[in-house]
Amino acid sequence: MRSFDFSPLYRSAIGFDRMANILDNLNRAEQSQPSYPPYNIELTGEDKYRITMAVAGFDRSEVNIEVNQNNLTVSANKTAEEQKRTYLHQGIAARSFERRFQLADHVQVQSANYENGLLHIDLQRIVPEAMKPRNIPIGVAAQQEKLVAAETSVNVAAA
Numbered sequence: 001m002r003s004f005d006f007s008p009l010y011r012s013a014i015g016f017d018r019m020a021n022i023l024d025n026l027n028r029a030e031q032s033q034p035s036y037p038p039y040n041i042e043l044t045g046e047d048k049y050r051i052t053m054a055v056a057g058f059d060r061s062e063v064n065i066e067v068n069q070n071n072l073t074v075s076a077n078k079t080a081e082e083q084k085r086t087y088l089h090q091g092i093a094a095r096s097f098e099r100r101f102q103l104a105d106h107v108q109v110q111s112a113n114y115e116n117g118l119l120h121i122d123l124q125r126i127v128p129e130a131m132k133p134r135n136i137p138i139g140v141a142a143q144q145e146k147l148v149a150a151e152t153s154v155n156v157a158a159a
Contacts, residue, residue: 036095036097037053037054037055037097037099038054039052039053039054039099040052044122047124047125047126047127048122048123048124048125049122049123049124049125050121050122050123051072051101051120051121051123052118052119052120052121053074053099053118053119053121054117054118055076055114055117055118055119056092056118057092057117058076058078059079060114062076062077062078062079063075063076063114063119064076065109065112065121067103067109070102070103070104070105070107071100071101071102071103072100072101072102072103072109072121073098073099073100073101074098074099074100074101074119074121075096075097075098075099076096076097077096078095078096104125106125106126106127106128106131107123107124107125107126108123108124108125108126109121109122109123110122110123110124
């Protein structure tokens with residue numbers, strides 16, 4: 001957990017109190033984010049990503065993955081019979097959780113796998129053809145005028 005001291009900034013930021021408050025609140029909001037379960041986000045290929053979450057102690061049936069618009073939600077709840085056990089020491093965190101990820105536009109969940117206590121969620125960015133950039137050829141103005149003149153003469157002759 002990182003914390004930043006913005007007090008030197010406040011001394012020289014006369015008139016920028018609102019901006020300093022925004023920075024300070026942003027820092028506090030970042031610290032209040034839950035850190036359980038730990039996760040990694042990796043780039044596995046061009047426009048392909050993988051979220052790996054450490055969910056040891058949960059069975060595959062206890063983990064739920066839901067996508068709603070651009071929000072990916074991963075949650076898990078322990079079953080009641082697991083909670084009835086009496087532990088002398090419980091070092092494996094098995095508490096319920098809910099982790100949300102904001103997905104970028106055109107990112108889709110492709111698959112999810114659970115292996116050795118790790119949940120792998122594969123994502124891919126699929127941009128529609130209409131949204132992809134395309135090159136426009138640049139012509140010479142004289143050639144364009146000749147083409148327009150030729151088209152109009154063909155249209156006049158046909159009429």
